Amino acid sequence: MDSLFIPNRHRGKLIVVEGIDGSGKSTQISLLSRWLRSSGFAVAFSEWNSSPLVHDTTRRGKRKEMFTPTTFSLIHATDFADRTERYILPLVRAGAIVCADRYAYTAFARDVARGVDPQWVRNLYSFAIRPNIAFYFKTPLEVALSRILGGRDALKYYEAGMDLGISGNVEESFRVFQGRILAEYEAMSGEMGFHVIDATQSIEDQQRQMRAIVLKTLGRSLKTSVLRAPVPSTAGEMNGAH
Amino acid sequence: MAPINGKPGKLVLPGALDPYAEPLPGVDTTNLSGKLLVIEGPDAVGRSTQVARLRQWLEQEGHAVLDTGMARSALAGKGIARAKDGNTLGPVTMTLYYVTDFADRLENEIVPALRAGFVVLTDRYIFSIMARAIARGEDPQWIERVCGFGLVPHAVYYLRAKVKDLVSRVVIGRGAFDYWESGMDCHFGDDMYQSFVNYQTRLIRTLDRMASRYGFIDIDASKSPEAIFHELQHRIASLHLTKVNGAAAKAGVRSSA
Numbered sequence: 001m002d003s004l005f006i007p008n009r010h011r012g013k014l015i016v017v018e019g020i021d022g023s024g025k026s027t028q029i030s031l032l033s034r035w036l037r038s039s040g041f042a043v044a045f046s047e048w049n050s051s052p053l054v055h056d057t058t059r060r061g062k063r064k065e066m067f068t069p070t071t072f073s074l075i076h077a078t079d080f081a082d083r084t085e086r087y088i089l090p091l092v093r094a095g096a097i098v099c100a101d102r103y104a105y106t107a108f109a110r111d112v113a114r115g116v117d118p119q120w121v122r123n124l125y126s127f128a129i130r131p132n133i134a135f136y137f138k139t140p141l142e143v144a145l146s147r148i149l150g151g152r153d154a155l156k157y158y159e160a161g162m163d164l165g166i167s168g169n170v171e172e173s174f175r176v177f178q179g180r181i182l183a184e185y186e187a188m189s190g191e192m193g194f195h196v197i198d199a200t201q202s203i204e205d206q207q208r209q210m211r212a213i214v215l216k217t218l219g220r221s222l223k224t225s226v227l228r229a230p231v232p233s234t235a236g237e238m239n240g241a242h
Numbered sequence: 243m244a245p246i247n248g249k250p251g252k253l254v255l256p257g258a259l260d261p262y263a264e265p266l267p268g269v270d271t272t273n274l275s276g277k278l279l280v281i282e283g284p285d286a287v288g289r290s291t292q293v294a295r296l297r298q299w300l301e302q303e304g305h306a307v308l309d310t311g312m313a314r315s316a317l318a319g320k321g322i323a324r325a326k327d328g329n330t331l332g333p334v335t336m337t338l339y340y341v342t343d344f345a346d347r348l349e350n351e352i353v354p355a356l357r358a359g360f361v362v363l364t365d366r367y368i369f370s371i372m373a374r375a376i377a378r379g380e381d382p383q384w385i386e387r388v389c390g391f392g393l394v395p396h397a398v399y400y401l402r403a404k405v406k407d408l409v410s411r412v413v414i415g416r417g418a419f420d421y422w423e424s425g426m427d428c429h430f431g432d433d434m435y436q437s438f439v440n441y442q443t444r445l446i447r448t449l450d451r452m453a454s455r456y457g458f459i460d461i462d463a464s465k466s467p468e469a470i471f472h473e474l475q476h477r478i479a480s481l482h483l484t485k486v487n488g489a490a491a492k493a494g495v496r497s498s499a
Contacts, residue, residue, distance in 0.1 A: 054339070056324070066350075084334070116267050
């Protein structure tokens with residue numbers, strides 16, 4: 001969407017992945033960032049909900065179930081603002097490729113599924129840098145649910161949308177809530193210009209498509225503007241924190 | 243964005259308060275029988291002194307009073323204090339942290355108190371959050387829309403002051419300039435005094451511009467605290483808060499505009 005976000009006019013690039021829980025996006029962005037790093041580029045990584053300034057507040061709010069749709073939306077935007085101001089923007093300006101596991105689109109899907117006004121939350125994040133590539137991992141609900149409900153620990157309260165009172169049963173609530181989020185992702189996919197990856201394919205096939213899209217979209221900048229480590233073998237050292 | 247109606251006290255339903263723009267999802271703002279009164283003004287203008295006196299007076303008159311102010315929310319108060327102790331809090335992050343704090347107090351303190359028929363006295367409101375953001379160079383339309391869920395108060399009393407008066411209050415009253423009140427995070431001047439003057443000048447200019455748009459009631463803050471208090475008392479008395487006759491106070495509140 002052209003009017004949304006601040007265009008990235010800097011040397012560095014921003015690549016983000018989106019999709020519902022269990023879509024496999026974290027696996028894919030991790031593979032992609034390691035590939036870029038081993039190719040000699042300066043790569044940084046930023047995860048949703050990881051700001052040290054905001055982390056304690058979010059954790060306490062979740063533990064004590066203090067959030068409403070509005071405060072849940074705002075605290076995640078605060079977290080995102082801190083990562084943008086202190087991490088993503090300076091690194092993109094410096095020429096790094098920043099890989100983000102979830103971006104503002106996560107808020108557009110989740111917060112709207114919670115009842116927050118779609119235009120309000122789009123405005124809320126309008127200070128964000130526009131990604132150069134946004135991958136969307138398109139997953140049928142049942143596939144994602146089977147990946148999540150299969151092995152992992154107990155579902156968390158907000159992750160399952162328990163705050164919405166959809167169902168007293170956590171698993172049932174999770175199904176309904178993830179379904180709503182999926183519908184929001186699908187509805188914004190065209191508007192946001194997502195590169196859609198069919199997440200039912202093999203991990204290798206998905207990764208191959210992502211790499212092809214990166215080379216096609218960023219090919220010229222990878223040769224000219226993106227920061228490279230002077231010695232390839234030390235390229236990974238700048239990425240300790242996220 | 244949706245137009246700001248800018249009319250404090252404009253009520254759509256008896257006892258309902260309008261938001262400036264988008265309503266809060268999942269929050270019922272009808273049947274609010276209390277009154278929402280805002281004291282606004284720059285740093286060091288004497289707002290908290292006035293809030294404390296007004297509270298005492300209103301309680302003597304038989305009104306239940308909730309007083310609230312910035313960074314006092316159960317959710318975000320501590321986080322803001324910790325973030326301000328460090329050296330990494332950026333302007334957008336600070337703004338949104340304060341909006342989070344405001345939303346938490348609005349939903350969990352202010353609206354329930356209004357529903358219970360309280361007079362809510364708030365030391366600053368969305369206007370200070372917006373003014374600080376705008377003074378730091380953020381987009382006015384962005385922050386105005388972010389704060390659009392704020393309820394239109396029954397009255398906003400704006401303690402209007404000149405920067406030189408604030409300087410003397412800080413120097414005489416507190417003895418030192420505060421890092422954040424001086425806008426040192428954005429380095430508006432080479433030392434804390436110069437930065438304070440430049441930052442507060444911007445803040446006051448921004449609040450002044452909001453005054454007519456949001457229907458602030460001007461209070462001349464260069465007067466003595468006693469005179470300011472009497473003017474506020476007079477203004478609040480004209481709102482005709484429900485009288486206490488020994489019996490239970492009546493719940494219905496009419497428009498005060």
